[in-house]
Amino acid sequence: MAIMMPASDQAVLARRAEIVAALRAIVPGEGVIDTPAEMRAYESDGLTAYRQPPMVVVLPETTEQISLILKYCAGQNVKVVPRGSGTSLSGGALPLEDGVLLGLGKFKRIREIDFDNRVVVTEPGVTNLAISQAVAHAGFYYAPDPSSQIACSIGGNVAENSGGVHCLKYGMTTNNVLGCEIVLMSGEILRIGGKGCENAGYDLMGVITGSEGLLGVITEITVRILQKPETARALMVGFAEVEAAGECVARIIGAGIIPGGMEMMDKPAIHAAEAFVHAGYPLDVEALLIIELDGPKIEVDELITRVEAIANGCGSTTCQISTSEAERNLFWAGRKAAFPAVGRISPDYLCMDGTIPRGALPKALARIRELGEKYQLGCANVFHAGDGNLHPLILYDANKPGEIERAEAFGADILRACVEFGGVLTGEHGVGIEKRDLMPEMFSEIDLNQQQRLKCAFDSQGLLNPGKVFPTLHRCAELGRMHVHAGKLAFPDLPRF
Amino acid sequence: MDTLKVRDAKDVEEVVRAAIANEQPLEIIGHGSKRGIGHAMATNAVLDLSALNAVTAYEPNELIVTLQAGAPVADVLSLIDAKNQQFAFEPMDTAPLLGTPALGTIGGMIAAGLAGPRRIRAGGARDHLLGAHAVSGFGDSFKTGGKVVKNVTGYDLCKLLAGSWGTLSVMTEVTLKVMPKPEAERTLLLRGLDDAAANKAMTAALGSPFDVSGAAHLPYQAVRAGTDGLGDLAGQSEALTVLRLEGITASAAHRANSLRELLAPFGAATLIDDAASAALWATIRDVLPFAAGGALGARPVWRIVCPPASGAALGTRLAQETGGDVIYDWGGGLIWAALPPKDDAHEPAVRMRANAVGGHATLIRAAEDVRRNVDVFHPQASGVAALSERVRASFDPKAVLNRGRLSRGAVA
Numbered sequence: 053m054a055i056m057m058p059a060s061d062q063a064v065l066a067r068r069a070e071i072v073a074a075l076r077a078i079v080p081g082e083g084v085i086d087t088p089a090e091m092r093a094y095e096s097d098g099l100t101a102y103r104q105p106p107m108v109v110v111l112p113e114t115t116e117q118i119s120l121i122l123k124y125c126a127g128q129n130v131k132v133v134p135r136g137s138g139t140s141l142s143g144g145a146l147p148l149e150d151g152v153l154l155g156l157g158k159f160k161r162i163r164e165i166d167f168d169n170r171v172v173v174t175e176p177g178v179t180n181l182a183i184s185q186a187v188a189h190a191g192f193y194y195a196p197d198p199s200s201q202i203a204c205s206i207g208g209n210v211a212e213n214s215g216g217v218h219c220l221k222y223g224m225t226t227n228n229v230l231g232c233e234i235v236l237m238s239g240e241i242l243r244i245g246g247k248g249c250e251n252a253g254y255d256l257m258g259v260i261t262g263s264e265g266l267l268g269v270i271t272e273i274t275v276r277i278l279q280k281p282e283t284a285r286a287l288m289v290g291f292a293e294v295e296a297a298g299e300c301v302a303r304i305i306g307a308g309i310i311p312g313g314m315e316m317m318d319k320p321a322i323h324a325a326e327a328f329v330h331a332g333y334p335l336d337v338e339a340l341l342i343i344e345l346d347g348p349k350i351e352v353d354e355l356i357t358r359v360e361a362i363a364n365g366c367g368s369t370t371c372q373i374s375t376s377e378a379e380r381n382l383f384w385a386g387r388k389a390a391f392p393a394v395g396r397i398s399p400d401y402l403c404m405d406g407t408i409p410r411g412a413l414p415k416a417l418a419r420i421r422e423l424g425e426k427y428q429l430g431c432a433n434v435f436h437a438g439d440g441n442l443h444p445l446i447l448y449d450a451n452k453p454g455e456i457e458r459a460e461a462f463g464a465d466i467l468r469a470c471v472e473f474g475g476v477l478t479g480e481h482g483v484g485i486e487k488r489d490l491m492p493e494m495f496s497e498i499d500l501n502q503q504q505r506l507k508c509a510f511d512s513q514g515l516l517n518p519g520k521v522f523p524t525l526h527r528c529a530e531l532g533r534m535h536v537h538a539g540k541l542a543f544p545d546l547p548r549f
Numbered sequence: 550m551d552t553l554k555v556r557d558a559k560d561v562e563e564v565v566r567a568a569i570a571n572e573q574p575l576e577i578i579g580h581g582s583k584r585g586i587g588h589a590m591a592t593n594a595v596l597d598l599s600a601l602n603a604v605t606a607y608e609p610n611e612l613i614v615t616l617q618a619g620a621p622v623a624d625v626l627s628l629i630d631a632k633n634q635q636f637a638f639e640p641m642d643t644a645p646l647l648g649t650p651a652l653g654t655i656g657g658m659i660a661a662g663l664a665g666p667r668r669i670r671a672g673g674a675r676d677h678l679l680g681a682h683a684v685s686g687f688g689d690s691f692k693t694g695g696k697v698v699k700n701v702t703g704y705d706l707c708k709l710l711a712g713s714w715g716t717l718s719v720m721t722e723v724t725l726k727v728m729p730k731p732e733a734e735r736t737l738l739l740r741g742l743d744d745a746a747a748n749k750a751m752t753a754a755l756g757s758p759f760d761v762s763g764a765a766h767l768p769y770q771a772v773r774a775g776t777d778g779l780g781d782l783a784g785q786s787e788a789l790t791v792l793r794l795e796g797i798t799a800s801a802a803h804r805a806n807s808l809r810e811l812l813a814p815f816g817a818a819t820l821i822d823d824a825a826s827a828a829l830w831a832t833i834r835d836v837l838p839f840a841a842g843g844a845l846g847a848r849p850v851w852r853i854v855c856p857p858a859s860g861a862a863l864g865t866r867l868a869q870e871t872g873g874d875v876i877y878d879w880g881g882g883l884i885w886a887a888l889p890p891k892d893d894a895h896e897p898a899v900r901m902r903a904n905a906v907g908g909h910a911t912l913i914r915a916a917e918d919v920r921r922n923v924d925v926f927h928p929q930a931s932g933v934a935a936l937s938e939r940v941r942a943s944f945d946p947k948a949v950l951n952r953g954r955l956s957r958g959a960v961a
Contacts, residue, residue, distance in 0.1 A: 086923075098942050133743070155580060166856075167756060168752050168756070168857075169858045170755060170857075171856075191758065212701065214706070215701075219699065224699065225677065226705065226708070227578045227672050240932050241932075242936060243930070243933070244933065246907040246908075247856035247907060248854045248855050248857075248882055248908055248909070249668055249669065250662075251956075252909035252926070252929055253926065253929040253937050254709050254712070254717075254941070255675050255712055256709075256933070256934060256936065256937065256940070258675055258705060259705055259706065259708050261705065262701050263704055279756065280758060281758060295837060302610045305610060305612060306610050308729030310728070348803055348804055350799050351797055351803070354799055404766070407700055408697070409696065409697060411609065436641075440698070440699065474696055474697075475695065475697050476700045476702045478702050479701065482701055483702060483703065491702075494695075494702055495703060498691050499703075500685075500703075502685055503693075503703050503706065505944070506709075506943050506944075508743045508939075509939035509942070510942045532943075532946060533945070534569065534687060534946060542567055543551060543563075543564055543571075544553075544560060546554055546555060546564070
């Protein structure tokens with residue numbers, strides 16, 4: 053394992069039996085799991101290259117139990133790792149040897165559907181898709197749609213600020229949540245926000261969203277729901293050059309059109325997907341765009357015409373327009389199955405997640421090609437082209453000595469390139485452990501210290517999900533210390549009025 | 550009192566470091582257009598960002614603009630308007646309401662976070678701030694976020710900076726998302742509805758698939774008040790319920806017709822287009838019926854945010870109890886209340902009504918002596934208040950930035 057986790061606390065490990073007994077007193081029956089065989093299911097999340105059995109698993113059923121567990125652990129100096137469905141691709145829910153794994157899987161009830169205020173109040177273990185299904189009869193849905201939506205939990209979505217294909221138009225999780233109930237490491241239960249558009253005071257909901265389980269354990273969430281668009285149609289457009297596809301994306305946005313989704317695949321991804329699902333993708337193109345327009349029929353028809361004209365103007369070599377739901381779904385089938393499709397052509401793959409400015413796409417893809425040659429590894433690219441979020445899938449074989457290390461080095465270089473081109477390390481998968489040690493590529497020590505000070509405001513002992521997000525951990529007392537800026541006693545010599 | 554006009558981020562660092570060393574709190578201003586909002590501050594010097602006013606980069610195809618915090622809002626709006634783009638959160642201009650000169654900087658716009666009618670569809674300032682450079686109360690420059698829309702790298706400190714009223718850090722440069730302006734807009738007008746019926750009509754409209762981007766209700770008292778910007782609409786002394794549809798021309802027109810049919814049980818709606826519609830929504834965005842220069846200019850004004858479907862009940866009772874006037878935006882989720890002058894600005898009634906539905910209220914306009922008697926910002930539950938104070942201290946432990954603006958006597 054290339055990533056170092058915080059050293060295990062031997063004093064805690066020595067008291068394991070006592071800690072398990074104390075947790076059993078809080079969560080009776082089968083809610084505490086401590087046998088190696090049963091804990092195996094929890095030893096990794098979607099980042100399966102990293103595995104670590106936890107000290108103990110606890111599956112509480114009530115907010116009060118979570119409060120008691122956290123209070124107990126805080127008092128005993130025991131680390132806690134929260135976990136939703138375990139679909140994180142960045143290792144956000146990787147257990148710690150000396151930590152309690154706190155599973156939210158039993159929080160799977162939707163508490164309230166309020167159509168008048170257009171919100172759903174739900175427990176965190178409910179899946180993303182289940183929220184949409186619960187309101188579908190009234191024509192509503194929950195907009196963010198990560199590709200794992202059938203399995204991933206809404207609590208995990210909030211922790212990771214999950215995106216999805218449609219977030220170009222409808223926003224990420226942070227743009228679609230209004231409030232939560234959260235339990236701090238101290239055991240304190242707080243309610244943040246509610247059914248109104250805005251919170252009072254500082255936007256704590258905004259900073260809790262995407263905090264990767266380091267600030268608190270969320271036990272209830274209020275999300276916005278929207279009416280489903282009347283209709284959706286998609287174009288599937290092929291290009292002989294990646295540059296032309298990139299230009300097409302820029303011109304669509306430049307024309308003031310924000311599609312519901314705008315995805316790009318490169319040649320290796322197209323071929324892998326076509327071999328897997330037979331969606332009718334053109335195989336002689338270098339780049340394929342899938343562009344979906346949604347809204348009232350009259351609008352979609354008009355925009356389809358406009359987008360088609362833009363694509364022609366950019367030299368598209370093929371252009372198909374869906375005329376039925378079945379055809380639209382077929383266009384998407386290959387894209388949606390891109391990850392498993394790549395899984396068929398390579399024993400293993402690493403999925404990266406950088407974001408770049410849209411305009412940097414051609415040079416980013418050129419760089420990835422160069423890096424592939426350098427590391428002697430293949431790479432298939434799928435790309436949320438509308439918002440610049442790149443998912444290179446690096447192909448490797450874990451059974452060949454040295455390949456995983458090369459794949460990880462390749463991935464790290466891609467993410468460095470994203471930052472170099474004006475982008476960021478992660479668009480939607482989170483930092484977790486996967487990109488933790490790359491954080492200094494994007495942030496200075498001062499930047500990271502300010503983030504960690506915020507962590508201290510929520511969790512002064514640093515017991516909640518340590519080892520994730522931050523490459524270097526500092527004690528809160530050290531972070532809070534004010535540097536003395538010697539010789540700076542007077543206001544500087546500036547124009548005064 | 551010193552006013553220190555900084556020229557760059559380095560100056561800001563030096564001023565803040567000196568403030569820390571001297572224990573001299575600073576008031577942070579751009580143009581100072583919103584100085585009247587919040588409590589009188591315990592500060593000894595003013596940090597003036599208005600000279601830090603450059604447009605760092607405007608990239609229309611990337612849908613972003615990077616600006617120094619002191620850039621004038623009006624100039625930036627003209628700049629992006631020339632490329633047919635806008636800030637989709639429709640930031641309000643507080644000048645008419647507060648009776649101040651028509652000024653304001655980008656930093657102030659974000660720090661106040663006052664979004665307009667499109668909040669319900671496009672989000673608020675917090676949803677459009679992609680990245681920031683700022684100087685914390687440690688005297689250190691830091692950055693957060695980035696220049697791309699899709700970014701989950703590290704904590705999203707931008708969310709905290711938006712709406713923090715300058716109490717966490719001094720923003721020096723921000724990157725904001727811009728969006729294409731809609732090709733056309735149509736507004737449906739329903740007349741004569743009482744508040745409860747209007748709330749139901751707005752709820753039906755916002756629950757429809759017609760992508761409503763504005764839903765407001767002006768009770769007849771507000772229409773009668775001789776308001777700027779209402780034009781002919783004000784003549785009839787009838788309540789106005791208005792619903793906006795934006796997009797490509799054919800779509801906006803089509804949806805307006807569909808919505809008119811849906812809302813037929815509430816009466817026969819009339820339609821206004823583009824320029825007339827835009828003028829009406831600017832009136833609502835800037836709360837012109839309660840403008841400082843108008844008939845209700847002497848009244849304190851509250852801004853109440855609540856669950857949208859609770860709006861009418863809250864607003865109607867508050868107006869009855871106090872003899873005040875209200876206007877509804879955000880489908881009922883935002884209530885502007887101009888209440889008769891009183892020492893406490895009717896705070897107990899406002900808080901009681903807001904708390905009853907899980908809402909919150911901010912006293913946006915009131916004389917300084919009233920603001921001494923009243924909490925301007927909504928008091929929070931003790932646990933959340935304590936956490937918020939720890940969050941504040943994590944940015945500014947010595948409280949040198951806008952000390953005392955958010956709460957009476959919170960920091961000595």
